[in-house]
Amino acid sequence: MEKVLQVHDLHVQFSTFGGIVHAVRGVSFSLYRGETLAIVGESGCGKSVTSQSIMGLIPTPHGRITKGKIQYGGRDLAKLKEADLRKIRGVDISMIFQDPMTALNPTITIGEQITEGLMEHQKLSKSSAKRKGLEYLEMVGIANPDIRFKQYPHQFSGGMRQRIVIAMALICEPDILIADEPTTALDVTIQAQILDLFRQIQKQTGVSIILITHDMGVVAQVADRIAVMYAGKIVETGSRRDIFYHARHPYTKGLLQSIPRLDQEGELIPIAGSPPDLFAPPQGCPFTARCDYAMEVCVRVYPERTHIQDAHLVNCWLEDERAGLGRNAAGKNSYY
Incomplete structure (x- = not known):
């Protein structure tokens, strides 16, 4: 294209x-x-x-x-x-x-x-x-x-x-x-x-x-494609199907969990906390303070971009091959 x-x-x-x-x-x-x-x-x-x-x-x-x-x-x-x-x-x-x-x-x-x-x-x-x-x-x-x-x-x-x-x-x-x-x-x-x-x-x-x-x-x-943005950075990019059915970044999953769905009952799950102060943005991943899966490296270093498949890219240490939890943890906690 x-x-x-x-x-x-x-x-x-x-x-x-x-x-x-x-x-x-x-x-x-x-x-x-x-x-x-x-x-x-x-x-x-x-x-x-x-x-x-x-x-x-x-x-x-x-x-x-x-x-x-x-x-x-x-x-x-x-x-x-x-x-x-x-x-x-x-x-x-x-x-x-x-x-x-x-x-x-x-x-x-x-x-x-x-x-x-x-x-x-x-x-x-x-x-x-x-x-x-x-x-x-x-x-x-x-x-x-x-x-x-x-x-x-x-x-x-x-x-x-x-x-x-x-x-x-x-x-x-x-x-x-x-x-x-x-x-x-x-x-x-x-x-x-x-x-x-x-x-x-x-x-x-x-x-x-x-x-x-x-x-x-x-x-x-x-x-056709979606770029998910948080605290001045794009944290995940992919096709519509990638984002809605195979979201990898915890923030993307949080966005999806906070919207109503016809096929599910129960309360919506809001994302706890607030976005970081962009007067003094964090050194590492800006979502760390609100993330249930945050690791020590998330605080200190911004995650490298990981290629999932085709045009699906994510900046999250959970998806890095060096992470202890790796892709399985991210997949297990996937919204969809």
């Missing part, structure tokens, strides 16, 4: 009054053409900061990429100037932001907002941009696009606003679409419609999607 994006050893820091926050600490992953990669984890684990880094949206001077590469189209996005990033942002790589309620300008019509990118980047005339804008409104399921084109955001429901935001992100036909918690503010019925829309659009356009979420239910429906 063709790689469209490669992130290697990405580090992002923020300077605050309380000190330096190490928000992203050595994240690496690849995105392939036409696939959906889900990045999952608790709030504050660095998911959104990773996506903002790809888009060149880290607020300066307090935030900065201190190390790493973001390879796209033969260029390192981490080193590009703002003028060059503007030529890529919204054209080759687009982003759907978390809250559809605030993603749209309330003082400008939907039509003006959806065609702005076309006229700016593709230099289309106003009439040509309008034709394409109406086409994309119809594609994302907005009824009566001719009428809706002239209306303002407050005249739409939350679900319809999210569809409009998706149309705006796709209208310049990007290679990559980053969706940051795209269904968080929506009810269950609308959420299902938006996920169906993602599948239809990907089938029609072949766009590669990075889905940022903490909702494992959403991940199960749309993801």
Whole structure:
């Protein structure tokens, strides 16, 4: 498969009054053409900061990429100037932001907002941009696009606003679409419609999607591959089947145990404790304090990456061949 994006050893820091926050600490992953990669984890684990880094949206001077590469189209996005990033942002790589309620300008019509990118980047005339804008409104399921084109955001429901935001992100036909918690503010019925829309659009356009979420239910429906993120690091990566049926990292298992399942009765099992302080991140595995299987080496040394099979990778000392418990203990305690 063709790689469209490669992130290697990405580090992002923020300077605050309380000190330096190490928000992203050595994240690496690849995105392939036409696939959906889900990045999952608790709030504050660095998911959104990773996506903002790809888009060149880290607020300066307090935030900065201190190390790493973001390879796209033969260029390192981490080193590009703002003028060059503007030529890529919204054209080759687009982003759907978390809250559809605030993603749209309330003082400008939907039509003006959806065609702005076309006229700016593709230099289309106003009439040509309008034709394409109406086409994309119809594609994302907005009824009566001719009428809706002239209306303002407050005249739409939350679900319809999210569809409009998706149309705006796709209208310049990007290679990559980053969706940051795209269904968080929506009810269950609308959420299902938006996920169906993602599948239809990907089938029609072949766009590669990075889905940022903490909702494992959403991940199960749309993801091809999953990267599990914790305390600024990716701790496990694999196919949807690898993660849901053969999870190896204790944190991944904890996430799965904390969500309701129709085939099991009883109480949900939360992950005890809290994530580590990223002002002073731990030297070893960041999950050590919350892990039932932690060993002495976990405190002192960050675990090396272990290849399980195919694309299934995990950073956990339990999976290292030198560990006393090894794979059998991890398998025995597997959620599935």
